[in-house]
Structure formats: C-alpha cells, structure tokens
Amino acid sequence: RLGPELPLREGEEESEEEEGGGGGGGGGEGAFAKSAFQLTAEDVYDISYLLGRELHALGREPRAGLAARVARLQFRVVSVLEMLEALVSEHCVAAEALRLERDSLRREVDGLRAQGGRAGS
Amino acid sequence: VNIPRKEKDFQGMLEYKKEDEPKLVKNLILDLKPRGVAVNLIPGLPAYILFMCVRHADYLNDDQKVRSLLTSTINGIKKILKKRGDDFETVSFWLSNTCRFLHCLKQYSGEEGFMKHNTSRQNEHCLTNFDLAEYRQVLSDLAIQIYQQLVRVLENILQPMIVSGMLEHETIQGVSGVKPTGLRKRTSSIADEGTYTLDSIIRQLNAFHSTMCQHGMDPELIKQVVKQMFYIIGAVTLNNLLLRKDMCSWSKGMQIRYNVSQLEEWLRDKNLMNSGAKETLEPLIQAAQLLQVKKKTDEDAEAICSMCNSLTTAQIVKVLNLYTPVNEFEERVSVSFIRTIQMRMRDRKDSPQLLMDAKHIFPVTFPFNPSSLALETIQIPASLGLGFLTRV
Numbered sequence: 001r002l003g004p005e006l007p008l009r010e011g012e013e014e015s016e017e018e019e020g021g022g023g024g025g026g027g028g029e030g031a032f033a034k035s036a037f038q039l040t041a042e043d044v045y046d047i048s049y050l051l052g053r054e055l056h057a058l059g060r061e062p063r064a065g066l067a068a069r070v071a072r073l074q075f076r077v078v079s080v081l082e083m084l085e086a087l088v089s090e091h092c093v094a095a096e097a098l099r100l101e102r103d104s105l106r107r108e109v110d111g112l113r114a115q116g117g118r119a120g121s
Numbered sequence: 122v123n124i125p126r127k128e129k130d131f132q133g134m135l136e137y138k139k140e141d142e143p144k145l146v147k148n149l150i151l152d153l154k155p156r157g158v159a160v161n162l163i164p165g166l167p168a169y170i171l172f173m174c175v176r177h178a179d180y181l182n183d184d185q186k187v188r189s190l191l192t193s194t195i196n197g198i199k200k201i202l203k204k205r206g207d208d209f210e211t212v213s214f215w216l217s218n219t220c221r222f223l224h225c226l227k228q229y230s231g232e233e234g235f236m237k238h239n240t241s242r243q244n245e246h247c248l249t250n251f252d253l254a255e256y257r258q259v260l261s262d263l264a265i266q267i268y269q270q271l272v273r274v275l276e277n278i279l280q281p282m283i284v285s286g287m288l289e290h291e292t293i294q295g296v297s298g299v300k301p302t303g304l305r306k307r308t309s310s311i312a313d314e315g316t317y318t319l320d321s322i323i324r325q326l327n328a329f330h331s332t333m334c335q336h337g338m339d340p341e342l343i344k345q346v347v348k349q350m351f352y353i354i355g356a357v358t359l360n361n362l363l364l365r366k367d368m369c370s371w372s373k374g375m376q377i378r379y380n381v382s383q384l385e386e387w388l389r390d391k392n393l394m395n396s397g398a399k400e401t402l403e404p405l406i407q408a409a410q411l412l413q414v415k416k417k418t419d420e421d422a423e424a425i426c427s428m429c430n431s432l433t434t435a436q437i438v439k440v441l442n443l444y445t446p447v448n449e450f451e452e453r454v455s456v457s458f459i460r461t462i463q464m465r466m467r468d469r470k471d472s473p474q475l476l477m478d479a480k481h482i483f484p485v486t487f488p489f490n491p492s493s494l495a496l497e498t499i500q501i502p503a504s505l506g507l508g509f510l511t512r513v
Contacts, residue, residue: 045161049335052162060493071498074162078502081158085504 040092044085051077133246133496134177134513135170139186141509142193145174148506150197155214155336159502164337165492168221169499170507172229176496177513179248191256194222195263202267209274210332216267217336220487223260226253228491238491246496261487268342268485272349275329276480279350282317282325283357287380288368290318319380323387326350330391339490344396349483351384351398355405356477362408363436363475369443371451374412381406403431404477411440416454422461434466435475 029050031043055077059070137145149167153160160166171194178186198215205211227235231247329350333343358377362368381402388394407429414428415421429437441454441462501507 042156044158045156048158048161052164055162067495068498071495074498075500075502078159078162078500078504081162082502082504085158 131497135173136511146197165221168218172225212271217338285317286322287358348398352401355402356479359405370447374409377409
C-alpha cells in the first residue's frame, strides 16, 4: 500500500503534542534531552537562557582576561543559536507543508479509488 | 600566509544616523519579541544597547540627539505597553529592561555614589557631557507605572483561580464530613475538570516566576511582585471566607492551613522566605486558626483575643457568627461567647473594617543594582535587525 513509514513522521506528531501541552516558560533542562527533530523554537529559547546563565557565571570568575573571552564566546553562541532557531522554525514549516501536501494527495487517491471501485462493480 | 587580524578595541558605544532613530525604536522596542535567542541569552540586552547609543550621543556632545533618543525610547515603551499591555510576558520584559536602563544611567552617571562597584574600565565609560538626572526621574516614574500594570495583569490571571483553588477544592480527604470528591488525580493540570485547584495556583506562580527570572528582573523586584501576589491570594480568600457561611467550618480551617503551608513551601523552594510574602497571609492564617480553636470558655475567648492580632474585631466577630458546625463533634458559637469577645476587644482601637482591600498595591521601590557586564564586549546579534548600528 503506502510503503514503509518514515521515522521522521512519528517524531513530528509527538512534538506537536509537546507544544500544545507543555509550551512556554519552564526550566528548559528538558530541551537538551529532546531529539533534534522534536525541537521547537521555544526549546531553543530555553536552551539560550540556560547557556546564558552559565556563561554569565563563568564571566564573573576573577581570572585575568577570562571575562573578555567569555563575552566573545557568548556572542558566538548567540550566532549559533540564531542559526539553530532558523533551522528549527524552517524545519517545522517545511514539515507542515509536506504534511498538508501528503494529506491532500491521500484524499485524492482515496477519492479516485472510491470512484474506480464504483466503476468496476 | 594567514595574518591574524588584531581585534579592534571598542569603547562600548553604538553609533547611528539620526534618520535611523525611528528604525532603532521600531526594531529594538516595538517589534522585539520578549522571548528569543539573543534576549534570553543576555537578559537586559535591549537596555544595554539603548544605553550604548546614549553614550555615543553624549560623546558627540549632541544634546538634541540625546533628548530625541530618550524621548523616543520612553514613548516607544509606552506604546508597546498600550498595545500588548495585557500580556504578562511583554509587561515583565519591559519592566525588567526599563529598570536595567535606569540602572545603567545611574551606574555610568559619573556620580560617585553609583560607582562603588564599578571596575576601572566601567568607570571610563561614564557619561561625560550631560547630566541625565531628570530623565532618570521620568524613567523611574515610568517603571512604577509598568509595575502597576504588571500587578493588574497578574491579578486578572490569578483572580478566577483563588476562591476555587484555596477554598472550594478539597485537597484533604475525609475531614469535611461532606461527600468525598473521588480519587485525587496524581497528575496536576491547570484546570481540574474545569475547576481550578491549589495546583493550578502553584503552577501559575511557577510560570510567573520563571518568566521574570528569564527576563533578568532584579531579585529585589521579583520579591516585591511575589509579596504582592501573595497579598492578593490572601485578601481574596479571606474576603470570601467573610462573605460565605459555607466556608466557615472547622474543616475549612484545616483546608486553608494546608493550602497556606503549600504556598509557604513554594516560597522556601524559590528562596523567597525573606520577601515579606508569607507575612501578607497572616490575617488568613489567623482566620483559619480561629475556625479551629475551641470557642466556649472565658479562657478560649482570651486565647482568641491574643491570637488574632492581625484581624479586626469586626472580622473576628463575623467569622464567629458565620461559624457552621459540619459534624456532630462541633457546636454552634453561643451569643454570650461572642459578647465576651467583643467586651475584651473594646479597648483595642482598631478599624471597623470588615473586608480587605484586595486592590491595594504596596508601594514599589527599585534599589540600585549595578551590573558587571562590560559594555565594550557587547556585539549586536543579527536576529535583532540592527545592522545599521556601528560599534565604536
């Protein structure tokens, strides 16, 4: 019939549930445990907050020159997270578009099958 | 051959063309999401960027540019709060950033009183040409206004949960004498079959607290918000107790004390025991105790009078009048007992007030909270869309 299921799809559906239930606020530690394909932009913001706190603590160490290096690292991390955010958002949009396309094709197939069945009998 | 480029030494200022000022306000204030990669990683970033722009205008000795930027900033914040003022996240975000901007104006004012915790590099970053004390006053008034808005927003969210979660929902089984409400669900959800529970309230408190932390709100300010939230919970609960006969029983007293202990546990968990929040629950705690103590002999009356020092005579008498026994072990409070209490309380000059003012807002303060952040290290993240700013 439809061929093997892509593992991606199941993950996708789970992440939707996650978004609806837990979304917003929260500690954010959970985001690190997630599969990359289940990440939402909200998770990226939580990760951002946690990393920011750790970098901030590190930047307060009294070692000479450390603060400046931590600050440079901090803005590298911002850039990386901005990329991650863009990828995650883009991925969600692309997956949603593909899902809509698939559903409409499936409806079309079902419709044609029903018609074919009627014509055959 | 790769020649390593020596990194330019920045002075921690940001330059922009005058005609870009509306774009700056639009991208940094009006269109900025309170949750995002850059602002989550570096809480207060918009305030630091604004201050670095002020520094460059000060450095140019351009009083017109300074005035224009500060006016646009304040108007921008007012505008976004008018538009999205019912959203807790937005209001919390701009309260935090307005305070941070105010702290920056103090920390780098050049006034000695504000320079105690500065590094020598930070001291080099002080404003040199203009005294912005008058603008600090305007910003401080703005922050007060935003704080009051924040309290109104969280009050609107908490209000519908309080009576249901603190009084009506049964958290302890088998003491009420009323029919048991079935098995308690292990998993807590905001609305338990459509009604709010104590868990809903705690979850809401968690959400408020974590948002404020993520915005880098001053710890002293978070304490004041939490105290205000607890006051609202206590006042609304007590007022309902004083208005409803079915809420004045021994078992409701038990229920309230249990709920209060959970709220205290939350404070302990969040390290907020010194916020003054617990103290605002005192009238409610005493009313709950009043529901539970013996109410017969002269000694009982004396004990009540010395215990209930946070309740007015009117409130004590009201609770005793409403008191309704729910099972065979309890008795009605006699008229003579209530008269004894009134006699004893006669020379206590307290207000005839019955209901608490649930809309009362404690006056807020913004203690100076300097930052260790080094302005010369700040870069402008691409996601803010501020490519037209130049680091100086």
